[in-house]
Amino acid sequence: MRLVLLGPPGAGKGTQAEKIVDEFGVLHVSTGDIFRKNIKEETELGKKVKGYLAEGKLVPDELTIDLVWDRLDQDDCKDGFMLDGFPRTIAQAEALTKGLEERQIKLDSVINIDVDSEVLVKRLAGRRVCLNCGASYHVDNKPSKEEGICDRCGHEIVQREDDKEVTVKNRIDVYKKQTEPLIEYYSNLGLIFNVDGTLGPDDVFGKIKDHLTQLKRM
Numbered sequence: 001m002r003l004v005l006l007g008p009p010g011a012g013k014g015t016q017a018e019k020i021v022d023e024f025g026v027l028h029v030s031t032g033d034i035f036r037k038n039i040k041e042e043t044e045l046g047k048k049v050k051g052y053l054a055e056g057k058l059v060p061d062e063l064t065i066d067l068v069w070d071r072l073d074q075d076d077c078k079d080g081f082m083l084d085g086f087p088r089t090i091a092q093a094e095a096l097t098k099g100l101e102e103r104q105i106k107l108d109s110v111i112n113i114d115v116d117s118e119v120l121v122k123r124l125a126g127r128r129v130c131l132n133c134g135a136s137y138h139v140d141n142k143p144s145k146e147e148g149i150c151d152r153c154g155h156e157i158v159q160r161e162d163d164k165e166v167t168v169k170n171r172i173d174v175y176k177k178q179t180e181p182l183i184e185y186y187s188n189l190g191l192i193f194n195v196d197g198t199l200g201p202d203d204v205f206g207k208i209k210d211h212l213t214q215l216k217r218m
């Protein structure tokens with residue numbers, strides 16, 4: 001099974017990725033993990049990535065594509081994978097399509113977790129985290145017992161910079177401009193599967209599970 005997982009920041013992709021891996025045994029391939037691994041191992045590609053990140057620049061499509069194919073060409077991806085965080089742009093999607101065609105393999109489905117922007121802002125801007133133990137909270141859905149104090153270790157919980165409302169709105173705007181066009185791209189290829197991300201995590205996964213189970217029977 002070869003999948004792509006799409007969804008804006010705060011859509012719950014991480015939660016669903018874990019559930020898909022647990023249920024179907026799909027290999028989870030995250031661009032963030034690829035970047036970190038190559039940087040840690042100081043590969044030639046990793047050194048290039050580190051240089052861009054150190055300067056606060058986005059990693060160019062060409063380098064990202066090279067890193068992804070370096071990963072997908074490894075033996076553990078031969079029987080399938082689930083891409084998370086790639087593709088992010090039409091150029092990356094076209095490069096993925098071309099690479100798959102060259103290797104005579106195809107995607108089975110592109111799962112898009114759809115959530116309205118207002119819901120996303122509320123979700124992300126309400127998140128709080130303990131910088132000491134990493135425990136996470138939400139001011140509406142999962143507040144700490146004592147305001148501003150971690151239930152687990154008693155340290156202060158804070159709002160991360162990238163969860164502040166202005167930053168969240170910017171992240172969503174970037175997603176809409178860069179990545180949302182992929183929904184139409186993959187719809188035209190007959191691969192998109194839309195799921196309502198405002199449902200509870202178990203309900204979202206229930207719909208994804210039904211879809212993937214049906215695919216496996218085909």
